[in-house]
Amino acid sequence: MVYDLTVADESVLRCGICFLPLKPPIFHARYKDALYAVGHALCSSCSNRLKNARKCHLCHVAMPDGYQRCHALEDVVNSIHGPCPHAPYGCDTRPTYHAREEHLLQCPHAPCHCPGSNACSFVGPVATLIKHLTAAHGWSCTAEACDGASFGVYLRDGFNFVTTVRGSAHYTSSY
Incomplete structure (x- = not known):
């Protein structure tokens, strides 16, 4: 090798x-x-x-x-294989030279920036971001499944999150 x-x-x-x-x-x-x-x-x-x-x-x-x-x-x-650019965030995939861009679009270790205050400099994969939001900012990042319940989500470019109210037909979305 x-x-x-x-x-x-x-x-x-x-x-x-x-x-x-x-x-x-x-x-x-x-x-x-x-x-x-x-x-x-x-x-x-x-x-x-x-x-x-x-x-x-x-x-x-x-x-x-x-x-x-x-x-x-x-x-x-x-x-020709090379490390994923997201290796510092936990990705150990080594895609072929020509499949690198395709891998980057699907890589679960792509870094996300914290949407919190400008003073927060956290950068990490989604799974770590969720833990960070809970620990550092006290934001709840949970979901519950309810049989027969549905809701709509409208997203725009940028950071999106959804807040639902239990037992209510209304929902709010923040952009």
Whole structure:
């Protein structure tokens, strides 16, 4: 196993057209002349848009067979794993290079800032935030299930919380 690597030029791991991280299937410009076997890479979406291209999108060298699948580069990007940026908050997931953004959208360890006073500098995952709100600010963070009961919640961007009143058909929401 190899540790502590650095990619000197991250652009080599990005599509040469849309600049998004390369993920399988990956295509590259394949030339008949070995002198021009540069193999500029592009993602599947961009390859589909250029499926009739007979010149490389980057260097414009003729490629009579069009873009071809590049299994070697697929193996490379599938083997690059890195720590989640939320590791300091408890995440031990090591997503692949190309799945990092997707993981970040779903990571349960994403840091949340305390919505309390400006003097409060707490930052941590949701589970820890709930404990912090109770311990540091005395805010109750509980929920009760009631059969047959329902209520509506209207949320806006930003921090939202809901306060319900037991036995009442009314609810209040704070933004």
